[in-house]
Amino acid sequence: MLALRKIFFLFFLLSQLTVFHNFLHSQTRIEDAIKKNSKHKFKSIDELANFISSNADDDREKAYGVYYWIATNVVYDVKKFMKGKPSFSKPEKVFEKGKAVCEGYANLFKELCKQMKLNCEVIAGYSKGYGYQPGKPFTEADHAWNAVQIGAEWHLIDVTWAAGSIKKTLFGARFVTEFNNDFFFLPPKEFVITHLPEVPMWQMLNNPVPIKVFSASNEKIYAHLKTTNPTNYNSGDTVNNFFSMKVPERSIKYGAMALEFNPQNIVPLALSVIVPLKYKLENTYFTFYDKTVRQTDSIIGMAANAVELLKNNKSSKESVKELVAINLINGYEVLSELYFIKSELIKKKEKTSANFDSLLVTSKPIIESLEKSVLLNRETKNTKQFEKTDAALCNAYKTYLDQYSAFLIKETDEKKKKNIQKEITETNRNAKKIIVSNNSCFGFAKALQ
Secondary structure (H helix, E strand, O other): OHHHHHHHHHHHHHHHHHHHHHHHHHHHHHHHHHHHOOOOOOOOHHHHHHHHHHOOOOHHHHHHHHHHHHHHHOEEOHHHHHHOOOOOOOHHHHHHHOEEOHHHHHHHHHHHHHHOOOOEEEEEEEEOOOOOOOOOOOOOOOEEEEEEEEOOEEEEEOHHHHHEEEEEEOOEEEEEEOOOOOOEOOOHHHHOOOEEEOOHHHHOOOOOOOHHHHHHOHHHHHHHHOOOOOOOOOHHHHHHHHHHOOHHHHHHHHHHHHHHHOOOOOHHHHHHHHHHHHHHHHOOOOOOOOOOHHHHHHHHHHHHHHHHHHHOOOOOOHHHHHHHHHHHHHHHHHHHHHHHHHHHHHHHOOOOOOOHHHHHHHHHHHHHHHHHHHHHHOOOOOHHHHHHHHHHHHHHHHHHHHHHHHHHHHOOOHHHHHHHHHHHHHHHHHHHHHOOOOOOOHHHHHHHO
16 A cells, blocks of 8 residues: 555656646747747737747746746836836836836736736735835835736736846946746745735635734744634635626725725725726716615715825825826716716706795705715816716706795795795805806806805
8 A cells, every 4th residue: 555655656746747847848948939039029919929829838838928028028117116106007018118117017917918818917915025124014005916817726926026126236226137937826825925915815825914924024924824724714715706796896895805904005995996986987888877865875975985095195105196196086076976966866856846945955965966066076177077067056056046036035934034045145155156257157156246
């Protein structure tokens, strides 16, 4: 029996060595093919993807070809990194300029994989790269890398760190180009020593490392990895469940997981609310007009909280500040549109009012929603949206002030007349304050003065 076990083990070891040898051979082959074509300027990402695909025997080789080409053809934009400013991030620009920071590397890797029908994700997270200080807590993601799916398995890749490293100089820092394949399909238990995703599922571990352990020391990480998982958490199942969700819901789920994992990191939660809401509002096959007013209020509350999170962001990084500024504008646009929709939903239920009190129940929330919509839109550059909300508010002022005045004339009770007059005065005051001279309501506003 013992002899059979030894034979089986030797057979297994031999088969694994054969697989490893074959892969090393394929790596060398695809590297040689890329080196021979280094003088050939690929005209597009498509052309490069076709070249890599035609020189690879399987999906793993395709992924390695992408990894090798990017690492040896894209230079790290150390100047932008040192200033905390964003570099080229769109795949087309990274491909064209041959320069980027981590986000650009990861985005180009994903795009090339997409061209070759490989499932690939960009993973944002915390890293122990240049400038890392042991023990210092992580408050926001500072790095990006990739996960690529080969068959049923996801594998981790960092093509930025494969390209070289930043070295200190007398005048600051410079990037030293030096290819290494250490970060291609590195096992999760090794990858997590230096890379911690914003959401634990991308650690690919069933006993994820907490952020406090990651920031404390490598020794504590190793100790944690030796412990067993006290819950039924399964990384693979979590990833599968995540991708079974629709895109907007998936984004919100991501933000919630990121904040739960690290309460100091508020940006993902804010973006995961604003981005999908903006996406839904811009796509006609999504509608918010089938919601109730209460449901719309709930969505407004969620968007308003997201905007507050962005407003309170204290990041000193220029790249993060820029991202926050862009999405604050998006947040104001989303809120403006949601308040407009709320006014329309209330208007749908509007009935002929028998008295002033019943009119106020409908008119006041409509006017208030439209006022908020217009004021929020002043924070943006969306002229089309402003014209729509501004015109709706103007019509609401005209309509309801006329109706208020009609009830004032009919009313005989002095106390009720006082209340109606008070509402007319307040509505006039708001109209004068909110309506600007360059819009279609200027004549109406002037008449109020």
